[in-house]
Amino acid sequence: MGRVDGKVAIITGGASGFGAATAQLFANEGASVVVTDKNVKDGARVADEIGAAANFLELDVTKAEDWDRVVKDTMDRHGKIDILMNNAGVYGTGAPQDIETISLEEWRFVNDINLDGVFLGCRATIPAMAKSGGGSIINISSTAGIRGTAPLVAYGASKGAVRQLTKSVAQHCGRKGYKIRCNSIHPGMVRTPLGNDVLKLRWGDEEAGAAERLKAVPMGELGTVEDIAYATLFLASDESRHVSGTELLVEGGMLTGG
Numbered sequence: 001m002g003r004v005d006g007k008v009a010i011i012t013g014g015a016s017g018f019g020a021a022t023a024q025l026f027a028n029e030g031a032s033v034v035v036t037d038k039n040v041k042d043g044a045r046v047a048d049e050i051g052a053a054a055n056f057l058e059l060d061v062t063k064a065e066d067w068d069r070v071v072k073d074t075m076d077r078h079g080k081i082d083i084l085m086n087n088a089g090v091y092g093t094g095a096p097q098d099i100e101t102i103s104l105e106e107w108r109f110v111n112d113i114n115l116d117g118v119f120l121g122c123r124a125t126i127p128a129m130a131k132s133g134g135g136s137i138i139n140i141s142s143t144a145g146i147r148g149t150a151p152l153v154a155y156g157a158s159k160g161a162v163r164q165l166t167k168s169v170a171q172h173c174g175r176k177g178y179k180i181r182c183n184s185i186h187p188g189m190v191r192t193p194l195g196n197d198v199l200k201l202r203w204g205d206e207e208a209g210a211a212e213r214l215k216a217v218p219m220g221e222l223g224t225v226e227d228i229a230y231a232t233l234f235l236a237s238d239e240s241r242h243v244s245g246t247e248l249l250v251e252g253g254m255l256t257g258g
């Protein structure tokens with residue numbers, strides 16, 4: 001018996017990194033997975049590789065009408081939605097991003113995807129999830145959502161807001177009796193395309209950046225996409241049935257400061 005047997009999951013940013021790894025793990029554990037991304041080519045490939053347990057739908061998380069279409073399609077196809085992983089994200093365009101140099105366009109670009117995208121996802125999915133008898137929403141924030149991130153000011157602010165939004169959604173859904181839980185995950189550094197871009201931006205070179213980042217991790221290793229997928233699986237499954245509004249750090253002890 002799989003850990004999410006018979007459940008239906010929507011995953012955003014499923015074409016790459018955490019989203020792709022979690023889609024595969026959910027399918028291995030018995031779920032039907034709706035892989036979504038604005039990157040159609042890679043998203044469709046991920047769903048193909050998973051096989052019959054997955055289908056791909058194009059979704060730009062910043063577009064309310066895309067969300068409505070994906071929720072409707074999933075309800076038509078599966079009759080319910082049990083899990084939503086709000087995972088799609090960007091660190092920025094590569095333009096300067098400290099508080100003195102960041103442009104308003106850059107600020108809006110990052111917050112539009114990382115924050116508004118999560119807001120739209122929760123808002124569009126909660127009614128269908130409530131109708132399905134409850135479910136679990138997992139929002140991918142970051143360690144950057146907890147501590148200062150001077151070189152990536154928009155990214156940190158967007159992830160901090162996702163952490164807070166998560167708690168309000170958890171409280172709302174709990175009080176309404178929807179049986180919908182909502183939690184955030186806070187990864188440290190993982191060398192996905194996004195992770196590597198951040199290393200390059202901050203330290204000028206990916207390998208030097210990885211070595212530098214490692215110094216801040218007491219466990220002495222960077223995380224993997226599977227580390228995030230397994231944390232998401234726990235929060236998606238009924239094993240975490242009494243967990244809502246929490247923030248799960250998956251960062252090798254980085255924020256202990258030790």
Ligand SMILES: NC(=O)c1ccc[n+]([C@@H]2O[C@H](COP(=O)([O-])OP(=O)(O)OC[C@H]3O[C@@H](n4cnc5c(N)ncnc54)[C@H](O)[C@@H]3O)[C@@H](O)[C@H]2O)c1
Nearest residue numbers: 013015016017018038060061088089142189190192194195
């Ligand atoms: N990799 C890390 O070190 C790290 C650390 C902390 C948090 N995170 C967060 O984890 C999440 C996943 O990141 P990842 O490392 O797997 O990155 P990734 O670059 O491998 O994947 C991100 C995916 O999001 C998609 N995406 C971007 N904009 C989108 C939009 N408007 N609509 C739909 N999809 C869109 C991309 O096409 C891509 O497939 C992000 O929210 C990121 O901020 C990553």
